[in-house]
Amino acid sequence: MIIKIGELAKISGCSVQSIRHYEKEQLLSAKIRSDGNFRLYDQADIERLLFIKYCRSLDLSLAEIRQLLSLNDSPMSQCDDVNQMIEQHIEQVERRIAELTLLNKQLKALRGSCTSKRTVEHCGILKQLNKAVSQNN
Amino acid sequence: MIIKIGELAKISGCSVQSIRHYEKEQLLSAKIRSDGNFRLYDQADIERLLFIKYCRSLDLSLAEIRQLLSLNDSPMSQCDDVNQMIEQHIEQVERRIAELTLLNKQLKALRGSCTSKRTVEHCGILKQLNKAVSQNN
């Protein structure tokens, strides 16, 4: 079964532009083109794109996915590389979670500090922000 | 006390380019320039920049900060606007935390699935990824 880019977009749930973008980034290429220069894809391409999409849903960068795909393409390479990448990615995600959790606390502390219907002159949030600034200074 | 941009960068911990960027984005402007066209800042500018920096550390966007600053500058406006913005921001942060937490779980499940020293041919991580893809399909 051979399909064009619009069909592939529908099947995969990716946008047409994304697919062209992945091609530019060397993650996925239409090996053949139609007479009119339209990209043509087969089943293997569909699977490759779904793989890419799944990895993106894990927040892996295109560079990381490119690496995974090339490991996948050359079966003699070592697992260690894959492991190490995933490990680093986990650390990065955990750092980000910690940051956001702290952030959330601070924002919630702010939220309580301003009662409605007052003018900003006495706005608790702005007061708190300004206070935080002068303390950090 | 009047200082130039390099000094302001040192005091605030922002880069020189960031400060110029904030000016382009209308968050902070050097009201005066030297004869040689150098930006000159005073104490109020330092405080304004520290305010910006603190808000950035809360992950507020430059657009949101611009809004806060303009509320701060016009004391007759309503607190409600500030409250609403912070509220939305909290929601956004919480959504992101939830996403990342799920992500983290999935990554950790992956991590265990590949033992070292094997070739990628039998790499558990890649196997799992490919499996996930075919299931979602």
Next chain:
DNA sequence: ATTGACTCTATAGTTACTATAGACTTTAAA
């Protein structure tokens, strides 16, 4: 007067796309 440090503007690069313009191709109906 000259050197080195600093500053200026303007531009390109980062990431993973989205959106647009203008031209060409394909498919379906009239």
Next chain:
DNA sequence: TTTAAAGTCTATAGTAACTATAGAGTCAAT
């Protein structure tokens, strides 16, 4: 068979919040 709509092509610009660079001008000290 013509024509119109829908799809596709490339290339370019925009998004966010910067960072990095080039090339030119300014300032302070020697």
